[in-house]
Amino acid sequence: MTPEVRPLVAGNWKMNGLRASLDQIKAMADGVKGSLSEKVETLICPPATLLYVATALCDDSPLLIGGQDCHEKVSGAHTGDVSAEMIADCFGTHVIVGHSERRTDHKETDALVRAKAEAAFAADLIAIICIGETGDERKAGQTLDVLKRQLAGSIPDSATAENTVIAYEPVWAIGTGLTPTAADVEEAHAFQRRELVERFGAVGGKMRILYGGSVKPGNAKELMGVANVDGALIGGASLKADDFLAIYRAYEELTA
Numbered sequence: 155m156t157p158e159v160r161p162l163v164a165g166n167w168k169m170n171g172l173r174a175s176l177d178q179i180k181a182m183a184d185g186v187k188g189s190l191s192e193k194v195e196t197l198i199c200p201p202a203t204l205l206y207v208a209t210a211l212c213d214d215s216p217l218l219i220g221g222q223d224c225h226e227k228v229s230g231a232h233t234g235d236v237s238a239e240m241i242a243d244c245f246g247t248h249v250i251v252g253h254s255e256r257r258t259d260h261k262e263t264d265a266l267v268r269a270k271a272e273a274a275f276a277a278d279l280i281a282i283i284c285i286g287e288t289g290d291e292r293k294a295g296q297t298l299d300v301l302k303r304q305l306a307g308s309i310p311d312s313a314t315a316e317n318t319v320i321a322y323e324p325v326w327a328i329g330t331g332l333t334p335t336a337a338d339v340e341e342a343h344a345f346q347r348r349e350l351v352e353r354f355g356a357v358g359g360k361m362r363i364l365y366g367g368s369v370k371p372g373n374a375k376e377l378m379g380v381a382n383v384d385g386a387l388i389g390g391a392s393l394k395a396d397d398f399l400a401i402y403r404a405y406e407e408l409t410a
């Protein structure tokens with residue numbers, strides 16, 4: 155954790171979730187009410203089809219709702235796409251950009267990710283900008299070079315600690331049950347912090363850097379307790395309220 159930075163526990167539902175899954179969001183919304191919510195922010199990013207109803211369900215809860223991606227333009231002839239403004243119009247507060255699945259499946263570049271983050275800022279959304287090395291890049295010893303390039307290319311100059319969250323997700327750890335060692339996470343996050351401070355000064359010292367990749371109730375406390383890890387971006391374990399809430403509650407012990 156970074157001193158004086160409020161951690162964020164965020165769930166990315168990816169292409170999962172039908173209307174019946176809204177009962178899980180309701181259970182999460184109820185489960186995060188209480189004193190811990192003053193110390194730890196929570197967010198769920200369901201598929202776009204559930205956004206509007208999900209925000210209504212969280213009306214009386216600190217649980218925030220966000221989008222999983224946005225187009226870089228405000229509106230226009232872009233069949234199937236969703237703009238940042240549309241997410242904000244559904245009362246979303248955040249949007250994930252540059253997730254490795256978008257970078258792989260849709261060939262998204264750092265420049266496009268940066269444009270999407272700028273679109274998020276223009277719509278008053280907080281951009282969660284994802285970066286991370288592949289397994290081959292890690293084996294080749296290129297992890298820090300990849301992170302440096304992605305940080306430089308994907309984060310707009312107008313980024314602040316308020317409008318930007320970085321999510322470090324080693325691609326090889328996503329959905330695999332594999333995680334880096336705590337020492338590897340510490341090295342990667344310390345490197346990102348140095349890069350952010352070098353570019354943004356004191357603001358870079360306060361930008362949240364989440365860890366993502368096979369975060370589960372069983373490893374949350376160890377991973378979240380690492381220096382410069384300011385929360386989690388959770389995939390599979392965010393689909394069930396019990397698991398998501400267990401990860402959130404790991405902070406009870408960490409912040410006690």
Ligand SMILES: O=C[C@H](O)COP(=O)(O)O
Pocket residue numbers: 166253323327328329330331366367368369387388389390391
């Ligand atoms: O956005 C979330 C990440 O891709 C992590 O997914 P996972 O927790 O299922 O490994």
